[in-house]
Amino acid sequence: MTDLLIIGGGAAGLSAAVTAKSLGDSVLVLERMDRVGKKILATGNGRCNLMNSGSYRYPDGFAFAQRVLTHAGPDMQRKFWHSLGLFLREEEAGRVYPATLQASTVLDVLRFPLEKDILTGVDVKDIRRKGEVWEADDGHRVYRARRILMAGGGCAQEKLGSNGSCIRILRKMGYPCSPLRPALTQIETDTKPIKGLEGIRVKATVTALAGGRPVHAESGEVLFTSYGLSGVCVMQCARYVDEQDASISLNFIDALGLDEQGMQKELNMRIARLASAPAERLLTGILPPRVGQAVLNSAKIRAVHLENLSEDMIHRIVRTMADFRVNVRQLKGFESAQVTRGGISTEVFSDCTMESKRDHGLYAAGELLDVDGDCGGFNLMFAFASGILAGKNGRTAPWEVEG
Numbered sequence: 001m002t003d004l005l006i007i008g009g010g011a012a013g014l015s016a017a018v019t020a021k022s023l024g025d026s027v028l029v030l031e032r033m034d035r036v037g038k039k040i041l042a043t044g045n046g047r048c049n050l051m052n053s054g055s056y057r058y059p060d061g062f063a064f065a066q067r068v069l070t071h072a073g074p075d076m077q078r079k080f081w082h083s084l085g086l087f088l089r090e091e092e093a094g095r096v097y098p099a100t101l102q103a104s105t106v107l108d109v110l111r112f113p114l115e116k117d118i119l120t121g122v123d124v125k126d127i128r129r130k131g132e133v134w135e136a137d138d139g140h141r142v143y144r145a146r147r148i149l150m151a152g153g154g155c156a157q158e159k160l161g162s163n164g165s166c167i168r169i170l171r172k173m174g175y176p177c178s179p180l181r182p183a184l185t186q187i188e189t190d191t192k193p194i195k196g197l198e199g200i201r202v203k204a205t206v207t208a209l210a211g212g213r214p215v216h217a218e219s220g221e222v223l224f225t226s227y228g229l230s231g232v233c234v235m236q237c238a239r240y241v242d243e244q245d246a247s248i249s250l251n252f253i254d255a256l257g258l259d260e261q262g263m264q265k266e267l268n269m270r271i272a273r274l275a276s277a278p279a280e281r282l283l284t285g286i287l288p289p290r291v292g293q294a295v296l297n298s299a300k301i302r303a304v305h306l307e308n309l310s311e312d313m314i315h316r317i318v319r320t321m322a323d324f325r326v327n328v329r330q331l332k333g334f335e336s337a338q339v340t341r342g343g344i345s346t347e348v349f350s351d352c353t354m355e356s357k358r359d360h361g362l363y364a365a366g367e368l369l370d371v372d373g374d375c376g377g378f379n380l381m382f383a384f385a386s387g388i389l390a391g392k393n394g395r396t397a398p399w400e401v402e403g
């Protein structure tokens with residue numbers, strides 16, 4: 001009989017499988033799609049930002065993630081990848097990628113050792129325990145093993161495989177689950193103030209507001225789209241956006257290393273120098289032209305020449321540059337999200353082996369658990385860490401001790 005049956009051939013499931021195999025276990029990965037690791041291929045814009053060497057950023061489930069990473073953090077994961085022959089490359093902000101900068105390399109090193117241990121097109125509908133044996137049932141066939149790992153992921157981007165079915169199975173078995181919501185997703189806004197800006201990227205501090213009060217801020221690159229706002233900092237704000245009475249404020253001045261007073265001084269100098277120039281020239285060299293025009297429109301500046309700008313108008317322009325407001329319509333849903341917020345409660349699983357505290361022989365790993373991280377490699381790092389721990393099951397893998 002198989003030692004370890006793994007439901008889901010994603011980051012968590014495949015890392016568990018190769019780890020258990022390296023310890024001599026027989027493993028079988030059941031994957032509902034026609035091939036494993038579809039989501040891995042889509043990560044990091046096809047480059048796979050597989051971990052982060054900086055401080056941990058898990059807005060939900062931080063304490064559990066931290067404990068899991070104490071047992072299988074970046075150092076151990078480097079050894080894991082080294083044992084599979086994967087060279088790594090660290091880029092800015094601790095983001096770690098495969099040296100090839102191709103997600104397919106990560107998937108290849110995971111799936112090649114498992115060629116005979118994967119069954120695709122198997123959509124598991126139910127699991128159950130019969131004595132010391134675990135069974136997984138896809139409605140056609142029953143698969144049996146001594147241990148079973150639920151690694152079916154969350155609900156983000158079903159087209160890549162994860163559809164929340166493993167979460168549903170565990171819920172049916174009585175495992176507590178917090179509400180599932182899309183996180184790391186784009187924000188749909190009123191399009192009037194940003195009309196004509198689609199495709200433009202600009203550095204800004206993004207603040208999510210609820211009822212006009214700031215709830216969270218992130219700095220970075222904002223991408224204007226036809227429906228609203230995207231970019232890493234926008235996606236990281238999404239979790240704090242309550243769709244009722246929410247708005248987003250963009251501060252373009254911060255990113256220039258100035259404050260409002262400094263900007264006001266700069267604009268006054270420009271006006272003195274370029275008095276007869278058209279008003280649109282005021283922000284040339286500070287913001288992309290169309291963004292500059294959008295700022296002037298939002299500040300309701302109708303002046304034709306710079307010399308016609310009053311003190312009050314200049315103040316309005318500076319304020320708008322510091323607080324360019326767009327109202328939120330809604331968040332983009334699971335079909336666009338990079339990760340699921342919420343999931344199966346971590347309280348009922350060991351942070352050392354990922355085994356259930358209720359059901360001996362049942363394990364869970366990856367995004368189906370109530371842990372989610374920011375952009376930067378944190379989600380894959382948790383999926384790999386929890387997968388490795390489930391595969392180890394308290395043992396020491398040979399690659400941990402090799403030089």
Ligand SMILES: Cc1cc2nc3c(=O)[nH]c(=O)nc-3n(C[C@H](O)[C@H](O)[C@H](O)COP(=O)(O)OP(=O)(O)OC[C@H]3O[C@@H](n4cnc5c(N)ncnc54)[C@H](O)[C@@H]3O)c2cc1C
Binds near residue numbers: 007013044154161365
């Ligand atoms: C576009 C995109 C880009 C991303 N980029 C990054 C990044 O660069 N860095 C980062 O850290 N994170 C990134 N993420 C998040 C990261 O990919 C996920 O958090 C991570 O893959 C979760 O791993 P997992 O193994 O838990 O689930 P998944 O990788 O989703 O794998 C689950 C697998 O289980 C299978 N499955 C599900 N249910 C069943 C069932 N009932 N029976 C059989 N098989 C089943 C699915 O088909 C799937 O193959 C990105 C996500 C997306 C969508």
